[in-house]
């Protein structure tokens with residue numbers, strides 16, 4: 001799916017437990033300027049409902065599970081994050097929704113920029129129209 005992929009972190013595992021180190025510009029393909037985490041989300045809640053214009057993110061479910069819908073005007077995918085050794089990268093101009101949070105789920109997000117509301121597109125129709133232009137332009141650049 002466009003601008004998204006699953007990344008498997010390498011794990012230091014021994015009889016004492018497991019450890020994962022995430023370093024920016026190595027494991028994640030950007031400098032981490034911000035981290036935030038989402039927790040205490042009811043099972044029936046669906047959130048997200050936006051795209052970013054420039055922001056790149058890596059989503060890691062540290063505990064429990066959550067489903068992530070990613071979508072462009074042309075394709076969509078649902079990924080279940082249920083393993084702290086797995087990250088979902090989401091680049092610019094991809095619509096996302098998060099749902100089916102298990103009780104106690106903790107979703108960690110590593111982000112390439114500080115919080116900036118002007119980088120959000122929160123209306124799907126507006127997103128779809130901008131994304132069509134954006135993807136057409138990208139296609140032209142790749143020819």
Ligand code: TYD
Nearest residue numbers: 034035036038047048049050098114115116
């Ligand atoms: P929002 O990004 O809309 O959450 P979600 O996409 O998961 O539904 O953010 C929820 C609220 O938190 C919103 O009022 C903006 C605020 N917020 C910050 O102040 N800083 C941040 O880094 C983030 C991600 C959100």
